Structures are given as structure tokens and as C-alpha cells.
Amino acid sequence: MSGADRIAAGGVTAHENNRPPKIEIHGIERIFLKKNETNGAQESFVALKDVNLKVESGEFVTVVGPSGCGKSTLLFLLSGLASPSRGEILINGDKVTGPALNCGIVLQGYALFPWRSVRKNIEFGLELKSVPKKERKEISDYYINLVDLTGFENHYPYQLSGGMQQRVAIARVLAYDPDVLLMDEPFAAVDAQTRETMQDELLNIWEKTQKTIVLVTHNIEEAIGLADRVAVMSRNPGTIRDVVPVNLPRPRRIGGVRNTPDFQILSHHIWELLQDKGSRGGSGAQSAAVPRVDIGEHIRDDAVI
């Protein structure tokens, strides 16, 4: 399906065979109780308000926004690690009520178990599922190979570079085979060169495994380079300002699209949305006035400038 179709559908993808969306986020609100710094009184803080989003099966959606706008909170709600104060989230049409194995999350920071080797980290979820040892080994072998860590099976996390640790974290989630993959700023802590390699690896894995991915980042280039659609968030209260379709060719490598005019235009558009200068997308999350960025097509003047 092309990005143009998505635009035609008003930013929300209507899947070919009319299956329900993989993920549906309906009117989410998340309130935290915080202690006031000065008088110590309990205050409620609205971290997320009126968040709506639908993600199709096999789609790659990125969420970009300034720090503190509630990106991590949103992923926590999606993963079932926390529950919304209002609204509901459906995955495969079922309401999310707690952590479920059809949904895997790669947390900000790597969250590897320091006392477990690479292999044992990757097998953690399988152990919880009581997968027999022999089968566990076959599965971990496969994912160790997939994330290019062969030869490091018996290393402990402290013996690995940041990039390698991140690959273990990804393999650990992939190993128990969730169909939705949530990733919280997975490449924020690795150097630029490693980051690009890993982004391409992730695209490669996504193409191979057909997973639905929601990836959070504060990097515009990363958001565009990876995504089918970019959800742009704003702060105070945290909400989705706009969902921008990315119609860059697939299969895609970041280096191959980064310098195209379409990429630059998208990048500028999202940058403006983040600066709070772009056109408002109405009360809902999806914008009616998204820029058309089909390759070779002219860009509507009013959309981006």
C-alpha cells in the first residue's frame, strides 16, 4: 500500500482486507499524582490527554516529540505495564489489561539482566513460557544470528558495547515472538555510525518478520527514515498533534533516502510541527492537511511553507 492511499484515507490506513487495525488507541488520558515541590500537596499532572491512533498490522509507526511529552508513558500503556486513567487500548481487537506476550517492549536503556549471558538474556522470555531447553537453544541461536552476535553467546552484558547490548535487547524481545514490537528510543545512546547500521538492521528485521512496530524517538531523521507514518507529539498536555505519512520507497535504507528532497520536506514539516508553527490538525489526532510527498509530485505550497 502506498502512502498516497493512506492520505486518501485521511491519514488512517484502511487495510485491504478490512481486518481491524492491529492497535487502536481510543481517547487515552494518563494522569499522574505528583507531590508539589514547594508545599508538598498532591497534585494531578496530565501526562497524556486525548490520544487517538490506529496502527495497521505490519505497519511501522514512529512517535516523535520533545522530551517529557509522554512518549514513554504511551508505550507503557500500549505494553500493558501501566493502565490509562481514561480511554482504552485494543490490540487485535482485545482490550489491553496487563502485559501480554503478543506485545514486546524494548525499554529505554537496555534493561539487560547483568547476571545473564547474551544467550540467557535472550532466553528469558522463553523460560517464563516454559519452552523446553532444546527448543530455547534453537530459538536463541536463530536470533543471535539475526542480530549478528554469533560468537558472543556466552558474554555478559558488561563485556559488550552499547550497540551490542541494544541488539541483545531487541533479540530478547523478538525471541518470544510478539506480533507487536514497542521500542523506546532504542538508538538514543549509541554513536551516530552504529545508530545508522542498527536502524538499517531493524528495517531488515521488520521486513523479514512482518511485525507491527511502534518506535519512539526524539530524532526527526530517525522517525522519518524508519516509518510508514510519523505521529508527532506535543507537550502540556502530551498529545498527538498530527500523523504524517511517509511515502518513501521500500525496501528502504536510511542512507539511501536521507538526502532526497522528499525526506527534506518531510523533515522540515515535522520540525515545524514540533516548533508549534505548523497548521493544527483539528481536535482529532489525524491531520487533514498533510503534505503530499509522493515522489516526483509537487508539494502543495500551503502544506509546508
Next chain:
Amino acid sequence: MSNLAKSRKFFSGIVPVLAFFALWEIGANYVPNGLISRPSRVFVAMAREFAGGELFRQTGISLSRILLGFSVAAVGGIVFGFALGTFFRRMERFFLPFFQVCEKLNPFAIIPVFMILFGVGTLEKAAVVFWASFWPVLFNTQFAAKAVDPQLMLAARSMGANRAELFAGVILPYTMPGIFTGLKLAVRVAFFMIIASEVIGASTGLGWFYVRSSALYKLDLMYGSILYITLLSILANFIFERLEKHFMSWKEDAFS
């Protein structure tokens, strides 16, 4: 570590010890008689006591008291530490201040109290050992359990871990280094306290053997007992170091 490096480490460690004994042996010639003994005579005297079975018997008695007091302290400290550090954290503000006062109580001062409470004997000695070694285990376990990385808990929960699996899979391994810190401290104070309690009032045990040697003016045995008790406590510590190394192989050694 290579074998060569290992033997080098061993020899550089043993040289000062040998030098100490040599100095002692020579220095004894220049000290008035009846103040110190000399190592050669100390070893012979101790060997005789071992051969006669007396030292073995007293060692067995002291070690069994330590074992009793220490193992109850270790199990109790770990259980209480986990309880207060994890699932019953709300209890912490009730118990912790009280426990901290208990810890500050001079353990030597408690010996006469325990003598009255438990009567002079094995139970009393074990109770003294328990009292002194319980706190380091408790506090170190609780401190470590409280510090469990929340990200790791989230990661495990996201993969469907229930409470028992969180405990066995995350909290326990995360707390292991802290538990070992506590156990190693506890073993040290256990050896201090057993000797102290056996010196004050006992008719058996290594502490008693030691004071009896000095009372009978058997200098060889008195100095020998000191060396022997030190050696035992070093051995106990060594065992825990090895255990720690065995369980903690995943830990980065900051100074290697």
C-alpha cells in the same frame, strides 16, 4: 589469571608473613624472658595439642556455636531483609529505626544479658553470635533489595513474569552481591563474638582454651591460640570469597 601470575601473587603475599615470623623468632632473643614466646616453640606446642585431640575438640565446639548463631542470623537476616526491602516495604518505617538502634547496641555489652537470659553455655554463645551477625545481613540485604533496577523489573513484567518469577528471576540475583557483602561482614563479627563470649564465661571452646593458656602461663599456647583463631577466621572469609566469586562471575571486576 595464568598459573605464573597466580604463583607470583602467592609468593609476594607469603613473603611478609615469613619475614614476620623470622623477625619474631630473632626478636624473641632480645625481649626479657616470660613476655613472648617464639614461633618455633608455638608451633610445636600447638602441634602437641592437636595430636592430643584437645584443640580439635575445642575447635569443634566453637565452630558449631558459630555455625548455629551464624546460620540463623544469615537465614533470618536474608528473609527479613527481603521482606522489608520488597513486598513489605511499608513496614520499613516502623521497624528500621528500631533495628538501627539495636545494631548500635554494643554487642560485647549484651553478653552478660544473654548469660542471664539463656544461661551460660552453647545457646548463649550462639545467641551472641546471632545478635552480632544478624544486622549486617539484614541491612545489606534490605538495602540491595530496595535498589533493584526498576527497568529490569519492567522488562521482566513485560515478558509476563509473575511475582514469584520476578523474585527468583530479578530481585534475588540483583540482591546477591549485597547479600554476600552482608554475609562476609557477619562471618567476621561471628568470629570476634565467639571468642569474646568464650573468654568471658565458658569452660569449653577456643576462647576458653585461649584464656586458660594465659591463666596457666602457657605462653606458647596463648600465642598459638591467637594465631590459630586468626587463621580460622581467614579461612572462613576465604570460603565466602570463593563462593562469591563462583556466584558473581557476571560482575565486572573494577580492578582487574
